[in-house]
Amino acid sequence: MTTSAGHQLAQVNIARLLAPIDSPQLAGFVAALDPVNALADRADGFVWRLVEGESGNATALRIFGDDWMLVNMSVWRDPAALEAYVYSEEHRAVLRRRREWFEKPAEAMTALWWVPAGHRPTGAEAEQRLVTLRSKGPTAEAFTLRETFPAPDARSGS
Secondary structure, X not given: OOOOOOEEEEEEEEEEEOOOOOOHHHHHXXXXXXXXXXXXXXXXXXXXXXXXXXXXXXXXXOEOOEOOEEEEEEEEOOHHHHHHHHOOHHHHHHHXXXXXXXXXXXXXXXXXXXXXXXXXXXXXXXXXXXXXXXXXXXXXOEEOOOOOOOOHHHHOOO
């Protein structure tokens, strides 16, 4: 995948909790938040992640009007940088435990899309991209790490 000087890769990942965020059942997840976020912050190609309030994370943001849905949103240089982080050993160790904390998804819970360099996506934008991916499958508007699309400036040949 060619990198783009004019665009960066936005991603949203949502998950529906099995218990309240402050419950003993989610203590392992809460304990992993800061280390996993610090890992992302140090990753090659990381640009930005959503942080709400003073928590250092985005656990207070709600999407689709669901109080049990957690949101992770970030911006990366390109799909290769995001993939390297997602499949790093440290991140995979946390991913392996996701069924302890989150419902098994019945539909797409992660969407990627290109944004102009410097743009920071909103919750509404993330919702729209997930809806697009769910209704149309992977397209240049919303896609997955398994099926990526080039940045707009790379598609136009500029």
